[in-house]
Amino acid sequence: MRGLLSIFLLLASVTAAHPEEVVAGLSRDQVAITANFDGSDILVFGAVKREAPIPSSAPLQVIITVSGPKEPVTVRRKDRRLGIWVNTEAIEVDAAPSFYAVATTGPLDEVLTNTDDLRHTITIPRAIRVVGAATGGRSVQEFSDALVRIRQEANLYQQLEGAVNLFEETLFSTRIDLPANLVEGDYKTEIFLTRNGRVVDNHTTIIQVSKVGLERWIYNLAHDRPLIYGLLSLFIAISAGWLASAVFRYIRF
Numbered sequence: 095m096r097g098l099l100s101i102f103l104l105l106a107s108v109t110a111a112h113p114e115e116v117v118a119g120l121s122r123d124q125v126a127i128t129a130n131f132d133g134s135d136i137l138v139f140g141a142v143k144r145e146a147p148i149p150s151s152a153p154l155q156v157i158i159t160v161s162g163p164k165e166p167v168t169v170r171r172k173d174r175r176l177g178i179w180v181n182t183e184a185i186e187v188d189a190a191p192s193f194y195a196v197a198t199t200g201p202l203d204e205v206l207t208n209t210d211d212l213r214h215t216i217t218i219p220r221a222i223r224v225v226g227a228a229t230g231g232r233s234v235q236e237f238s239d240a241l242v243r244i245r246q247e248a249n250l251y252q253q254l255e256g257a258v259n260l261f262e263e264t265l266f267s268t269r270i271d272l273p274a275n276l277v278e279g280d281y282k283t284e285i286f287l288t289r290n291g292r293v294v295d296n297h298t299t300i301i302q303v304s305k306v307g308l309e310r311w312i313y314n315l316a317h318d319r320p321l322i323y324g325l326l327s328l329f330i331a332i333s334a335g336w337l338a339s340a341v342f343r344y345i346r347f
Contacts, residue, residue, distance in 0.1 A: 114154070115143040116285050116297035125272060125281075125303045133274045136160070136301060138197075138283060139267035149289065154263040155198065155205035157216060157286040160270050160301070162193030163279035164223075169237045185237040189223045192277040194245075197254035197268045207291035214293055216286065218242055218251055249273045276303050 118140030125134055138158050148154075167187040198205050202217060211217050219242065224234050245251040250273060258268040281301040287294050 113144065113146055113149070113294070114287055115295050116287060117141045117143050118285050118297050118299065120283065120299060120301065123299070123301055125276070125301060127276060127278070127303065131274055134272045136270045136272060136283075137267065138270060138285070139265075140285060140297075141266070142264050142287060148263050152290045154260070155200060155288045156258045156260055156266045157199075157202075157205060157288060158197045158258055158268055158270070159216060159221075159282075159284045159286075160193070160195045161191045161221060161282045161284075162303075163277055163281075164189040164191050165277075166190075167241060169241050171237070171240075183237075185224065185234060187222060187224050187238070187241060190241060191221050192279075193250050193272070193281065194218055194221050195252040195254065195270050197252075197257040197270065199256065199258045199260045199266075201255050202253070205288055205291060206286075206293075210288070210291065210293045214284075214286065214296070216284075218253060248275065250275070272303075278304050 118138065121137035121139075125136075138160075142154065167190045169185050169187060171183040196202075196217060206216060211220055215221055219238065222238055222241065224238055242251055246253075249271070252271070254268070254270075258266055260266045281303055282298060283301055284296055284298050286296045
């Protein structure tokens with residue numbers, strides 16, 4: 095009897111801890127990079143599962159993130175010295191996502207607290223892990239901000255406030271644009287439900303991005319048979335040069 099009571103209390107505590115749960119889906123879970131790949135998009139959609147009426151304490155908010163494979167990055171700063179641009183300062187970023195998008199139902203500072211952002215690493219600055227120190231007088235934060243700015247200009251980092259559509263605090267959807275310069279690997283998609291800026295539930299799924307066709311063959315050749323790849327590249331370059339020269343002579347005469 096005591097064992098059954100313990101199980102009942104455990105189930106009751108789990109239900110109380112997660113009164114709202116994410117049920118989510120993707121328009122696709124695989125992205126193929128081909129020779130003419132110029133980008134794609136992913137539709138993220140879902141619903142909120144409840145065992146009780148919608149709480150009236152605070153409105154529900156939804157945050158959706160898509161994170162590409164993490165990789166180390168060296169961020170350098172250049173200065174003009176004696177008329178020449180040279181690297182003067184640098185910092186080693188231990189891990190930065192190759193792609194990162196965060197979409198929300200409202201302004202980030204209203205839908206997420208700093209404490210939960212630190213716990214779940216949701217915003218773009220939190221997703222970047224820096225363990226080293228700057229080699230010059232600049233602060234680590236300045237280098238991290240520069241990395242974010244550069245990748246935002248390349249559309250690799252996206253902050254999409256208000257891009258998530260939420261209906262009756264139950265159905266949600268958003269569309270994430272994937273640029274052409276994607277890195278192969280698993281792209282982690284996370285969905286967070288928040289109330290009063292606190293995460294009440296989250297769900298994770300994976301999008302696989304991989305090269306196919308000619309792109310895959312060239313990639314494998316370059317990594318598995320570098321000598322053959324180099325000789326083939328040299329042959330193509332020589333052939334292209336000879337063909338261009340022959341065409342030019344034919345047109346000239």
